[in-house]
Amino acid sequence: MAEKTLKELRLDKQRFWKVHIQAWERSGFTQTEYCHRNNLRSNQFTYWKTKFNREHSAPVNFVPVPTNPIHQVTQSHDSRDSGLSVLLGRVTIKIANNFNSTCLSKVVSILEKRP
Numbered sequence: 001m002a003e004k005t006l007k008e009l010r011l012d013k014q015r016f017w018k019v020h021i022q023a024w025e026r027s028g029f030t031q032t033e034y035c036h037r038n039n040l041r042s043n044q045f046t047y048w049k050t051k052f053n054r055e056h057s058a059p060v061n062f063v064p065v066p067t068n069p070i071h072q073v074t075q076s077h078d079s080r081d082s083g084l085s086v087l088l089g090r091v092t093i094k095i096a097n098n099f100n101s102t103c104l105s106k107v108v109s110i111l112e113k114r115p
Helices: 006-027 031-037 042-056 101-113
Strands: 071-075 084-088 091-095
Touching (some): 006 031, 091 101
Antiparallel strands (some): 071 084
8 A cells, every 4th residue: 555645744734633623623622622622732723723713814915995085286377476376284384485394284284183
């Protein structure tokens, strides 16, 4: 009689554990109780149970979620301002040619913290 190949031995081991895990699920025993009654090592049981669960779990899919930009900068063609408008949520800030950058930074910071 020919010896089993490594692949066949692996399949035998996989079948062995699958049968035991299915029997445990039907048994009503705790995992520890089932392992003790069937002379099984609890750590091996856990390994195979986890392995089978991973194989049968659904793959993770990512779904694209549309987002609205928090900040939007547009150019204006009005000669009285710098040509920039900053949109923060529902607030639009029009920036004049001689704007104070420190003041603008503070205003933007305050608006970002609002609910």
